[in-house]
Amino acid sequence: MTSNQSSIEITYSFDLPSGISSPASSTSQSSTHTYSFDMQKAARNSSAYYDSFLDALRKAREVTGKDLTAWRDAVGDAEKNKEAALKKPPSDEDDDEEDEGAA
Numbered sequence: 001m002t003s004n005q006s007s008i009e010i011t012y013s014f015d016l017p018s019g020i021s022s023p024a025s026s027t028s029q030s031s032t033h034t035y036s037f038d039m040q041k042a043a044r045n046s047s048a049y050y051d052s053f054l055d056a057l058r059k060a061r062e063v064t065g066k067d068l069t070a071w072r073d074a075v076g077d078a079e080k081n082k083e084a085a086l087k088k089p090p091s092d093e094d095d096d097e098e099d100e101g102a103a
Contacts, residue, residue, distance in 0.1 A: 004040040006053075008060050009033070014071060020078050023070035031067060035060045 013030035022029070035056040039049070 004038060005036045006039050007034050007036045008056050009035075010060055010064050012064075012068075016075065017078075020075055023074040033060060033063055 009032065011030070011032040016029060037049075037052040037056040
């Protein structure tokens with residue numbers, strides 16, 4: 001990277017519960033993404049600098065959002081399955097009591 005370049009760097013690492021497998025779109029539980037923008041544009045035109053900066057920020061947001069959404073879905077699906085297994089099915093006795101109270 002030259003001295004005229006600045007960058008936005010996003011790094012994350014997941015500490016997942018056991019039994020959670022990686023989403024199909026990701027093979028690693030950690031990632032680093034770097035998005036560069038041109039500092040030289042600031043000397044010529046502050047509007048061009050901010051346009052370059054905002055473009056890098058949009059790219060960072062888009063890629064990070066996709067990665068995090070895939071992981072959220074993977075963990076969320078596993079949690080839904082875990083909660084469903086823990087829920088107790090309604091008993092027939094409760095239904096009989098409700099019917100008697102309605103009469």
